[in-house]
Amino acid sequence: MSKTTRDALCREIFALNEQIRLQSYELVGPSAFPPDLTMRQLHVLVAASRDEGLTVHQLATELGTSAPTASGLVDRLAAKGLLTRVEDTADRRVRHVHLTEDGQEMLSQLDSAYERLLGEIVELLDTDELKAFRDNSQMTLDIIARTRQHRSDHPTISST
Known part of the structure; x- marks a missing residue:
């Protein structure tokens, strides 16, 4: 894969994830995140x-x-x-x-809002879409695990 193609794919991933973030916030509502x-x-x-x-x-x-x-x-x-x-x-x-207790309650409310949104999303999916969503979720977790391992192997990389 050429650097140009890779850079274009990365830009698309960032743009898509920004849209997911923004649209999720719209569905959850402003009260979910203080x-x-x-x-x-x-x-x-x-x-x-x-x-x-x-x-x-x-x-x-x-x-x-x-x-x-x-x-x-x-x-x-x-x-x-x-x-x-x-x-x-x-x-x-x-x-x-x-x-x-207030900190625990805040996290509980955030978790609840996310779970409600996820429940609403999966209700709209057919079996094939559910399998694809599950597979993409697992792939995301695998990539996060690889990133954690990479940071552990290269401690000078900043998470900020």
């Missing part, structure tokens, strides 16, 4: 929900950022009442990050 929450802050909330009690240093590693950047994200989310920092009992320098 206007005062950045995508990076959402990543922090998701990480805190997956690994309750992770440290700010662990969070920074997971996000691919510095500890001060991760700490700033945690501070902003704590100020919104979505996260708390809890001092480590063994090492007072270490802080563990926990979702508050």
Whole structure:
């Protein structure tokens, strides 16, 4: 495949995914994603929900950022009442990050909106379309796994 063909395909993929994102937001509605929450802050909330009690240093590693950047994200989310920092009992320098009830509720609402939209989408698909949708979903997950592995193998690549 020539570089020109590859570049054109990449542009199409980005344009299609932007349309998927925008049209999905239109279907879900404006209330699904809080206007005062950045995508990076959402990543922090998701990480805190997956690994309750992770440290700010662990969070920074997971996000691919510095500890001060991760700490700033945690501070902003704590100020919104979505996260708390809890001092480590063994090492007072270490802080563990926990979702508050409001943080858990926000993630639950976002998950619910996505599940409703996905349910509505699959209801419109016939069996062949469902199989193609499943196969494309699996391919996307496989590509994400390859990307994670590539980042692990090449740690200087930034996720920002």
